[in-house]
Amino acid sequence: MEKVLGSEAVLLSLIEEGQDTIFGYPGGAVIPLYDRLYLKQDKIHHILARHEQAAVHEAQAYAQITGKPGVCIVTSGPGATNAITGIVNANMDSVPLVVITGQVGSGFLGTDAFQETDVFGLSMPIAKWSAQITRAEDIADTMAKAFYIAVSGRPGVVVLEITKDALTSETYFSYKKAPVLRSYAPYPEINQEEIAHAAEMINASERPLVLIGHGVLIARAEKAVAEFVEKAGIPFGMTLMGLTSLPSNHPLCIGMLGMHGSYASNMLTNKADLIIAIGMRFSDRVTGKLNGYAKNAKVIHIEIDKSEIDKNVQTDLSVHADLKTALSFLTPMVEKKNHKQWRAEFDKYYQMEYQQVIQKDLHSDNPLIQPGEPVDIISQKTQGNAIVVTDVGQNQMVAARYYGFKLPGTFLTSGGLGTMGFGLPAAVGAAIAQRKLPVILFTGDGGFQMNEQELGTIIQEKIPVKIVILNNSVLGMVRQWQNMFNNKRYSQTDLINPDFVTLASAYGIKAQKVEYRHQLNEAIDEMLNFNGPYLLDIVVDKDMKVMPFIAPGSAVDEMKLS
Amino acid sequence: MENTEETAKKYTVVVFTEDKVGLLNRITIVFTRRHLNIDSLTTSESEVKGIFRYTIVTKCTPSLIKKVVDQIEKLTEVLRAFSYEEEDVIAQEVALYKVSSDIFKHDRAVVESIIKNANARVLDRGQGYVVIEKTGFKSETTKLFEDLKQFGILQFARSGRVAVTKPMKELEAYLKELNEAAEKSNQIRKWKLSN
Numbered sequence: 001m002e003k004v005l006g007s008e009a010v011l012l013s014l015i016e017e018g019q020d021t022i023f024g025y026p027g028g029a030v031i032p033l034y035d036r037l038y039l040k041q042d043k044i045h046h047i048l049a050r051h052e053q054a055a056v057h058e059a060q061a062y063a064q065i066t067g068k069p070g071v072c073i074v075t076s077g078p079g080a081t082n083a084i085t086g087i088v089n090a091n092m093d094s095v096p097l098v099v100i101t102g103q104v105g106s107g108f109l110g111t112d113a114f115q116e117t118d119v120f121g122l123s124m125p126i127a128k129w130s131a132q133i134t135r136a137e138d139i140a141d142t143m144a145k146a147f148y149i150a151v152s153g154r155p156g157v158v159v160l161e162i163t164k165d166a167l168t169s170e171t172y173f174s175y176k177k178a179p180v181l182r183s184y185a186p187y188p189e190i191n192q193e194e195i196a197h198a199a200e201m202i203n204a205s206e207r208p209l210v211l212i213g214h215g216v217l218i219a220r221a222e223k224a225v226a227e228f229v230e231k232a233g234i235p236f237g238m239t240l241m242g243l244t245s246l247p248s249n250h251p252l253c254i255g256m257l258g259m260h261g262s263y264a265s266n267m268l269t270n271k272a273d274l275i276i277a278i279g280m281r282f283s284d285r286v287t288g289k290l291n292g293y294a295k296n297a298k299v300i301h302i303e304i305d306k307s308e309i310d311k312n313v314q315t316d317l318s319v320h321a322d323l324k325t326a327l328s329f330l331t332p333m334v335e336k337k338n339h340k341q342w343r344a345e346f347d348k349y350y351q352m353e354y355q356q357v358i359q360k361d362l363h364s365d366n367p368l369i370q371p372g373e374p375v376d377i378i379s380q381k382t383q384g385n386a387i388v389v390t391d392v393g394q395n396q397m398v399a400a401r402y403y404g405f406k407l408p409g410t411f412l413t414s415g416g417l418g419t420m421g422f423g424l425p426a427a428v429g430a431a432i433a434q435r436k437l438p439v440i441l442f443t444g445d446g447g448f449q450m451n452e453q454e455l456g457t458i459i460q461e462k463i464p465v466k467i468v469i470l471n472n473s474v475l476g477m478v479r480q481w482q483n484m485f486n487n488k489r490y491s492q493t494d495l496i497n498p499d500f501v502t503l504a505s506a507y508g509i510k511a512q513k514v515e516y517r518h519q520l521n522e523a524i525d526e527m528l529n530f531n532g533p534y535l536l537d538i539v540v541d542k543d544m545k546v547m548p549f550i551a552p553g554s555a556v557d558e559m560k561l562s
Numbered sequence: 563m564e565n566t567e568e569t570a571k572k573y574t575v576v577v578f579t580e581d582k583v584g585l586l587n588r589i590t591i592v593f594t595r596r597h598l599n600i601d602s603l604t605t606s607e608s609e610v611k612g613i614f615r616y617t618i619v620t621k622c623t624p625s626l627i628k629k630v631v632d633q634i635e636k637l638t639e640v641l642r643a644f645s646y647e648e649e650d651v652i653a654q655e656v657a658l659y660k661v662s663s664d665i666f667k668h669d670r671a672v673v674e675s676i677i678k679n680a681n682a683r684v685l686d687r688g689q690g691y692v693v694i695e696k697t698g699f700k701s702e703t704t705k706l707f708e709d710l711k712q713f714g715i716l717q718f719a720r721s722g723r724v725a726v727t728k729p730m731k732e733l734e735a736y737l738k739e740l741n742e743a744a745e746k747s748n749q750i751r752k753w754k755l756s757n
Contacts, residue, residue, distance in 0.1 A: 120584060125591045129638045132583070149638055152751060178751070183580055183639045185743035187750035220754075307632035310625075322750060324757070 003170040006136030007036040013143035016175040019071050023047045023059040027075025029102025032167040050453035052079050054425035056086020060095045061429025069096035069150045076102040077115030087157050088126045092416030096155035098146050106134040106163040119161045128156025134163045136171035148178040153186025154305040187322050194319045199333035205274035207342045208234045214241035215279015222408045224327035233338040237265035239280050241415040244405040254346040258286040260397040263548045264349035266556040272297045279323050282312040292555025356561040357547045368541035371470040375402040387430045387439045391423030391447030394476035397546040399442040421450030431463040445471040455507040458533050467535040472542035480545045504535040511535035568623035574651045577616040578641040592633045602722030617725050646727050653725035657703035659694040660717035680706045
């Protein structure tokens with residue numbers, strides 16, 4: 001066997017893992033790695049982002065669309081610290097990433113050398129696993145472990161810090177994928193008693209409610225969940241991250257859960273007598289005030305991460321399992337039912353929401369365009385055949401509420417961390433990952449400007465991202481809270497913006513500004529039909545409030561329509 | 563639902579881990595994130611070569627300790643984690659007291675009877691000082707500290723708790739379970755990949 005350089009060992013490991021597309025940004029400590037990458041361009045396509053944070057978001061979106069772990073390479077010091085936000089974002093939303101950061105030579109560790117940061121230490125509270133590699137011979141084994149840990153069980157981010165001397169010294173290379181580790185059993189064995197008990201509780205329930213989380217998409221359990229809810233006839237709501245698990249127009253779907261979810265799902269959470277939570281973590285944005293949550297319900301929690309069970313909501317029965325496996329046993333044991341009357345109760349609340357909120361959001365007589373309108377029009381024109389990406393804030397909530405999703409995994413958003421600036425790079429990653437479906441970004445003027453430099457990546461990679469800026473010249477969601485809770489003291493939420501059309505044209509990206517409702521339809525058609533990237537700057541009403549709303553500290557059934 | 567009326571108790575958390583750099587940090591971060599103080603922490607190699615044992619004493623509520631233990635056990639390279647209430651552990655601490663050798667000149671009888679009654683011993687005598695060692699419960703090492711205080715204590719150091727637990731299987735039995743779980747997990751993983 002011939003020896004290879006440590007940097008080659010990194011790239012050979014990526015090839016072993018079937019990684020042909022990676023994201024990153026070069027710098028001093030990873031020059032040896034980029035040097036070897038130059039010689040492997042035929043096997044590995046590297047996307048050069050314009051900022052390390054964006055590179056990680058791009059890798060995250062790529063991972064979510066392809067189902068493979070995303071890979072990102074950044075340099076030591078500032079490269080790594082810039083990547084931190086992206087790392088936390090992906091880890092909180094359980095997306096598998098392997099982030100490789102450079103590090104100064106092992107002899108300089110701990111000396112405050114140029115561009116030295118303790119990335120291994122920094123990564124500890126924010127990554128699923130991390131390791132520092134100081135010897136070339138440790139690279140292959142650590143990479144194999146990293147990919148296995150990132151993608152298995154509840155996925156997450158693995159951070160590998162590799163010192164410069166490990167990259168430049170020689171080693172023999174042999175690779176063994178998915179090593180079995182005794183300290184890590186990501187897929188627990190099914191406990192048949194728990195399954196039988198769950199089936200009993202479900203069969204006895206009169207008003208059951210299923211909550212679907214991101215875990216369903218991660219476990220590829222969409223079909224299994226559909227079979228389960230359809231057989232048992234149980235209405236279901238989806239968390240923000242769980243959206244697209246089943247189509248929005250599914251007859252049993254009662255909308256999104258949580259703070260800005262549907263009125264029906266929230267108001268009736270406390271009327272349910274059984275809640276079956278599937279692959280979700282009872283985030284505070286879903287539960288509202290905890291002691292006012294699920295007051296009349298027993299709770300069954302089916303979840304792969306044991307530490308999530310009984311963390312926020314005390315369960316009556318927990319099933320610690322891979323969802324697909326658990327449902328393959330559970331569904332045959334539940335009785336075929338039709339909770340027609342119970343399902344109809346949700347419709348009553350939907351009617352109230354329609355009249356007081358949806359009507360105003362989508363068919364407004366306000367002369368100013370409401371942010372929901374472009375979402376609704378694009379939803380109708382694309383019929384769910386698109387990948388929808390959002391930034392964070394009002395744009396995110398209106399997109400989640402008003403886009404009609406059809407295909408699993410076609411909605412990318414920043415859930416747990418709520419990272420403004422996520423949208424544009426995530427759209428880039430999604431467009432790199434596939435060319436079948438158009439990628440449509442709904443972003444705000446605030447969040448867009450947090451990572452607008454990625455327009456550069458778009459033109460370098462020639463990707464046809466459709467950017468819709470819902471431009472209200474304010475930080476809309478913060479302003480909404482200031483309006484509701486701070487007596488309209490709009491502290492630091494007004495933005496003086498550049499002309500986004502001119503900005504786009506500086507990058508050679510076609511763009512158009514829309515100020516009036518009558519222009520909307522045609523402008524959207526032009527954007528969707530245009531072969532290439534397109535930016536649509538839509539001026540919207542800054543006084544629109546995302547409703548309904550569970551105020552912080554309130555219970556789910558205290559949700560307000562206005 | 564969360565019982566906010568719970569009162570804090572003393573817990574001994576026992577963690578078994580692989581021998582890896584950085585694990586101590588990762589474990590203590592779980593306490594820090596929950597704003598828990600660590601009263602004492604000791605670590606040593608366990609009865610099985612290559613496996614390390616952490617003994618961590620903290621005060622918190624029963625429901626919180628369960629969450630903390632689950633979050634520690636979730637860490638890759640942590641093998642198992644447990645929490646025990648006071649009645650389930652046999653624990654000792656070592657305390658060292660450095661005092662001036664002068665006190666043996668002036669109050670020899672009193673000092674020697676204090677040492678004898680405390681079941682302590684003289685560990686070392688040097689130029690002008692004597693080191694007394696006492697192994698016992700924290701209450702005992704504290705009592706000896708109080709008794710010697712009148713003569714002046716030059717230095718005092720006390721170890722964290724070392725503890726063994728009453729209800730626990732042998733580590734080897736847990737390792738066997740872990741190996742089986744990892745193997746079964748791998749079978750499920752392969753089933754998932756082929757489906």
